[in-house]
Amino acid sequence: MTRVAITDVAARGPYRAGTAPAEEPLASQRARKMMSGAAYLAACALAELVGKLAPSAAERAELGYFLGVGGSAGALDDVTALLDASFVDGAFSLPRFGDRGLAACNPLLAFQLMNNFTMCHGAILESLGGPNGALFSRGAGTIAALGEAHHAVRSGACARAIAGGADVATHPVTLAELARDGHLGRGLVPADGAALVALAASTGRDDVVLDGCAHASGRGRALVEALNDAFARALRAATSSSADTRDAAPTWAREDLDSVGHIALSAWGPPAAEALRAYAAARFPFATLVDVSTRGETLAGGTAFALIAAVELLRSPSLEVVRSARPARAVVLSLGVDGDPGVILLSRGGAA
Amino acid sequence: MTAVITGVGAVSAFGVGARALFDGLAEGRSGISRIRSFDASTFPTHVAGEVPVPHVETGWLGDALGNPAIADELGAAGALRDRKIAWGLIAAREAWTHARCDEGERNAALVLALGLEQALLEDFSGIYEPGRIAWEREHGEGVRFRTPVDLTARAVHTLLGLHGPTTVNASACAAGALAVAHAASLIERGAEDIVVCGAADSMINPLGLGGMCRLGAPSPRDELDACRPFDRRRDGLVIGEGAAVFVVEHETRARARGARVLARVVGWGSTQDGYRATAPRPDGAAARVAMERAIARAARAGVAATSIGYINAHGTGTPLNDPAECRAIHGAFGAHAVHVAVSSIKGAVGHLMAAAGALELAASLLAFERDVLPGTANHQERDPECDVDVIGETPRAARVDALLSSSFGFGGQNASVVLGRPA
Numbered sequence: 130m131t132r133v134a135i136t137d138v139a140a141r142g143p144y145r146a147g148t149a150p151a152e153e154p155l156a157s158q159r160a161r162k163m164m165s166g167a168a169y170l171a172a173c174a175l176a177e178l179v180g181k182l183a184p185s186a187a188e189r190a191e192l193g194y195f196l197g198v199g200g201s202a203g204a205l206d207d208v209t210a211l212l213d214a215s216f217v218d219g220a221f222s223l224p225r226f227g228d229r230g231l232a233a234c235n236p237l238l239a240f241q242l243m244n245n246f247t248m249c250h251g252a253i254l255e256s257l258g259g260p261n262g263a264l265f266s267r268g269a270g271t272i273a274a275l276g277e278a279h280h281a282v283r284s285g286a287c288a289r290a291i292a293g294g295a296d297v298a299t300h301p302v303t304l305a306e307l308a309r310d311g312h313l314g315r316g317l318v319p320a321d322g323a324a325l326v327a328l329a330a331s332t333g334r335d336d337v338v339l340d341g342c343a344h345a346s347g348r349g350r351a352l353v354e355a356l357n358d359a360f361a362r363a364l365r366a367a368t369s370s371s372a373d374t375r376d377a378a379p380t381w382a383r384e385d386l387d388s389v390g391h392i393a394l395s396a397w398g399p400p401a402a403e404a405l406r407a408y409a410a411a412r413f414p415f416a417t418l419v420d421v422s423t424r425g426e427t428l429a430g431g432t433a434f435a436l437i438a439a440v441e442l443l444r445s446p447s448l449e450v451v452r453s454a455r456p457a458r459a460v461v462l463s464l465g466v467d468g469d470p471g472v473i474l475l476s477r478g479g480a481a
Numbered sequence: 482m483t484a485v486i487t488g489v490g491a492v493s494a495f496g497v498g499a500r501a502l503f504d505g506l507a508e509g510r511s512g513i514s515r516i517r518s519f520d521a522s523t524f525p526t527h528v529a530g531e532v533p534v535p536h537v538e539t540g541w542l543g544d545a546l547g548n549p550a551i552a553d554e555l556g557a558a559g560a561l562r563d564r565k566i567a568w569g570l571i572a573a574r575e576a577w578t579h580a581r582c583d584e585g586e587r588n589a590a591l592v593l594a595l596g597l598e599q600a601l602l603e604d605f606s607g608i609y610e611p612g613r614i615a616w617e618r619e620h621g622e623g624v625r626f627r628t629p630v631d632l633t634a635r636a637v638h639t640l641l642g643l644h645g646p647t648t649v650n651a652s653a654c655a656a657g658a659l660a661v662a663h664a665a666s667l668i669e670r671g672a673e674d675i676v677v678c679g680a681a682d683s684m685i686n687p688l689g690l691g692g693m694c695r696l697g698a699p700s701p702r703d704e705l706d707a708c709r710p711f712d713r714r715r716d717g718l719v720i721g722e723g724a725a726v727f728v729v730e731h732e733t734r735a736r737a738r739g740a741r742v743l744a745r746v747v748g749w750g751s752t753q754d755g756y757r758a759t760a761p762r763p764d765g766a767a768a769r770v771a772m773e774r775a776i777a778r779a780a781r782a783g784v785a786a787t788s789i790g791y792i793n794a795h796g797t798g799t800p801l802n803d804p805a806e807c808r809a810i811h812g813a814f815g816a817h818a819v820h821v822a823v824s825s826i827k828g829a830v831g832h833l834m835a836a837a838g839a840l841e842l843a844a845s846l847l848a849f850e851r852d853v854l855p856g857t858a859n860h861q862e863r864d865p866e867c868d869v870d871v872i873g874e875t876p877r878a879a880r881v882d883a884l885l886s887s888s889f890g891f892g893g894q895n896a897s898v899v900l901g902r903p904a
Contacts, residue, residue, distance in 0.1 A: 151567045163758055176635050190770075194753065198651055200630055201597050205614065212602070223687060227523030231691045239692035240758050240891070243649040244597050244630065249758065249892030256755040257501065258767050260774075262659055265595070265630045265649035273648040280670060286774070301616045303628045309622070344646045348638060362646070364671070369671035429849070433717060467631065469646065 133282045134336035138163045138437045141170045141179035142322025143425035144375030146299045156254045163240040164250050165202040170323035171295035172251035178291060178325050179255045190258035193290030195278040196248040197271030198263050199429040202240040202300040207234045247295050259287040266429035268292055268395065268465020269344035272473065273427065276366060278340050282328045295323035296429035312466065317398035320425025324433035326440070336396045337443045340381050340474040348467035352404050363472040381474055391442040391459035392418045395435035397426055397466045405462050417442065432463040436473055443477040483747065484665035485903065487740040488580025490572035491843045494530035494830045497545065497571055503847050505754060506671060506855040509876050511555060511829045513705045513719055513876040518564065518685055525694040526760035527703055529685050530721030530831020537567045545571050551640055559625060560632055563599040569681030570640055576677065577641050580728035580740055590645035590673045592664045594656030594680035596835035598627040625703040633681050641677065653890035657725070658838030658898050662749035664729045674734055680839035681727030687725035690720055698799065706859040710796035710825035711803050711867040718797045721831020725839035742903035744849055744892060747782040750774025754893030756840040760801055761889060765809030768887065768895045772813035775885060775897035780831045782900045787817050790881030792852050793845045796825020797832055802889065804866035822879065824872040828858030838888035846883050849902050852880045
């Protein structure tokens with residue numbers, strides 16, 4: 130039976146505006162010039178995580194990497210230079226842009242703008258070669274990335290995989306969008322960050338196991354209905370089999386939700402967080418709860434930060450689960466800016 | 482549980498509809514034209530695989546979708562400045578109708594590959610000052626700066642009235658193929674019963690085209706035959722735009738509801754080069770492994786490598802990609818490589834970036850639908866470094882039981898998908 134464990138974690142942030150530490154040196158400073166802020170944070174977290182895994186060259190070539198990524202976030206110096214050369218009498222001039230604006234910006238600006246480079250820059254620096262995917266995320270996409278990584282390990286497509294999310298919510302264009310859509314007015318605190326977890330086949334009862342995860346559509350639905358759908362899909366993911374999955378034994382049943390001891394949640398801003406907390410209090414009245422939203426909203430990164438918080442809860446030394454026949458269970462609840470909820474099911478201990 | 486394709490929709494340089502794509506390729510035509518959607522006169526290149534609709538008007542889109550309300554809403558929000566939104570919606574509507582989907586299919590999940598946001602440079606006029614951008618100024622309601630990455634997906638979700646989850650793959654030029662692979666994987670592992678999947682993209686806009694020119698990716702020749710895949714004289718790509726969307730469901734479900742199966746999705750695989758941001762691995766080693774993974778999975782589904790008779794190549798027509806891809810083909814197929822016909826449709830429709838893999842899978846259905854393998858527009862003199870059986874400009878009549886389509890993304894993401902002829 131292949132169960133997928135979360136073996137290591139690494140993160141940078143969340144950094145609210147003006148709180149980021151001095152930049153870390155990367156393996157290639159030339160590469161840094163091509164990176165967006167999100168790509169840089171993801172590369173730093175990835176370097177730490179790969180360092181913990183210490184893979185051989187052959188293992189790097191097989192290591193999977195699935196990342197929830199946000200919108201483009203080119204360096205403002207380049208955007209300003211581009212506009213400086215393209216404006217005539219206070220208005221953007223298309224002919225001038227083609228003639229001079231293009232020449233004024235970094236030739237590799239496209240590599241800052243392309244969303245997948247949030248993942249690829251780090252993968253290049255670490256020479257990763259396994260199955261992969263960059264999934265756009267406002268929260269739920271990171272669940273999809275985690276689900277793909279989970280299946281990649283579970284099905285044997287790769288022995289180990291890294292998954293998570295990275296984003297920079299403090300980028301001016303993103304801030305403008307968050308302001309325009311009313312999120313800042315409702316108390317959302319934007320932040321930058323990257324959070325990653327490493328997955329591998331579980332080898333012991335002490336592992337924190339990723340049992341399943343899923344997201345659901347929140348459009349045109351009440352939150353409870355959407356969350357119930359996400360739970361149903363996550364349970365299906367935890368119990369589904371496939372032609373190339375080496376097990377079909379269910380790891381969660383619906384009644385196991387009654388024994389959830391820990392909730393970690395990530396939601397965009399206070400109203401959404403309040404709604405999730407209310408849901409959690411009603412559904413899991415005896416569970417401890419951690420809300421990572423209070424540390425700042427990192428959009429594509431938020432769900433991954435909540436996942437790390439849940440892993441830490443399950444790893445708590447005070448948790449006497451290993452000798453028990455029943456596993457300790459935790460749930461991550463995610464509600465992204467797009468309103469799509471996500472659920473991650475975790476456990477530790479119990480039957481081997 | 483084998484995933485099968487039961488519906489397809491496409492928008493390309495050949496026009497609106499999968500039939501326009503099939504006809505154009507079967508007749509060996511090219512859809513490359515002078516750019517008409519914006520004034521590119523001062524840009525380094527003026528040609529593209531542009532959908533022959535110079536400007537997306539709200540009324541036109543509403544008619545094309547049979548849903549004026551959603552077109553009006555998008556038009557009022559200024560979203561139709563981003564052409565990929567229209568292409569994605571039209572292709573999704575066609576696929577849904579083609580598969581004869583109805584209320585029973587609305588629980589479908591949506592997996593769509595989309596390119597990056599379109600930067601709306603004119604929107605900066607209100608806050609631009611020489612040497613700085615005055616972000617502190619209040620931004621007007623009509624100011625967007627960029628279109629949201631996932632707007633197309635959200636609009637498709639609404640258009641089709643779906644209830645399932647939405648996933649947006651943002652893996653650059655590999656995204657379209659990865660979206661189809663993701664959909665097939667969800668079905669195969671029992672997570673979903675039916676998935677609407679595919680891709681839409683358009684970089685035929687000032688920053689999209691300009692950014693690619695700044696990278697030096699497009700051919701420097703400003704001619705309609707600028708993109709010449711696998712040709713000795715190749716010197717770069719041509720940007721394209723469009724969309725391809727599929728309905729993918731598990732075979733039992735499709736048969737039960739009487740849906741016509743267009744193809745079986747039997748294999749897929751992905752890798753990363755982990756090499757350089759600016760160039761693919763010259764030895765094609767990671768691309769080869771992606772093909773090998775797809776071939777191995779297909780073999781487990783009962784489709785042997787030797788039954789693969791056609792490869793729809795990534796074939797960008799760039800100096801670096803094409804020989805590396807041919808090395809990968811030889812590595813993955815071994816002795817069988819010389820028996821596999823290879824073509825690239827990028828000379829005819831351009832490089833659709835995030836949508837390339839999806840449109841090329843749609844184009845590959847021509848092999849099953851009409852027993853015709855698409856040709857390689859503008860390919861006249863094969864590069865000795867591209868030592869594979871390249872189909873030239875004339876499409877080839879042939880019956881193949883299985884085919885492979887590959888897509889390789891900027892940043893080093895590689896994806897291959899194997900389709901099998903329906904039983």
